Amino acid sequence: MGAGHLRRKPGLGAIVLVATAAMAAAALGSGVLYAMIDEGLGRDPAFAGVLSSVQGGGAILGGLLTGRLLASRGDRRPGGTLPSGETLLAACGAVLVGAALLMRAVPWSPAVIAGSLTLGLGLPWTVVAAFTAVQRGTPGPRLGRVSATATSLIFATPAIATPAAAGLLPVAGYRPILLAAAVLALGAGVLSFTRAAPFRPRG
Known part of the structure; x- marks a missing residue:
């Protein structure tokens, strides 16, 4: 089964979990976006369009850098003493997501x-x-699952x-939710880097 392979393959499941945590953290931030704009910044909802455009620009830049960052690390360092390129990239990405959510918790437009x-x-x-780790760390017959x-x-x-963030919003307020999401992403990134098992490609 797919889940069993992720558990058994050294380092592979951890990389997928880091991506899952980062996506969850970003989604928590999305759930309180309009509260942040209204309560934190005192701006109209249309400001969400500005933030989305800036985020899109960052995604384009991130995509352009990804290939070079992976290539610069190679498969893994001799002896497996340092994280693989995929592990390092996932960890750095999660840390950036956490830092971004901390900045969004600051009620100041430039920071947001x-x-x-x-x-x-x-x-x-x-x-x-x-997904690079999944492709490189999974035998062909199991790749689909x-x-x-x-x-x-x-x-x-x-x-x-x-929706969980939106449901908690009336009780907790937008800033504690952003801070909790930041802790989730930062924690996943730091733990991934410090406790990484050496990821090895298939074969």
Whole structure:
């Protein structure tokens, strides 16, 4: 089964979980977006369009950098003493997502705009790292099931996290939710880097 392969393969499941945590954190932030704009910044809802455009620009930049970052790391360092390129990219992406959510918790438009750019930059790193690791770490006959499992984990999470954030908003307020989401992403990134098992490609 796909989940079993993710558990057994050294480092692979951890990379997928980092991407899942980063997506969940970003979705929590999306669930309180308009409250942040209204209560935190005192701006009209149309300001969400500005933030989305900036985040899109960050995503384009992140996508352009991803290939070079992975290529610069190679498969893994001799002896497996350092994280693989995929592990490092996922960890850095998650840390950027956490930093972006912290910036969005600051009630100041430049900080929120910078947070949107950083979110767009970091989130694709986690997703690309996860699916690159799945492709390179899974034998051909199992690739379909493992890819489907990874896709479900990573992309089904926002469907839960976004309405959960909206439901908690009247009770907690937008800033504690952003801070909790930041802790989730930062924690996943740091733990991935410090406790990484050496990821090895298939074969």
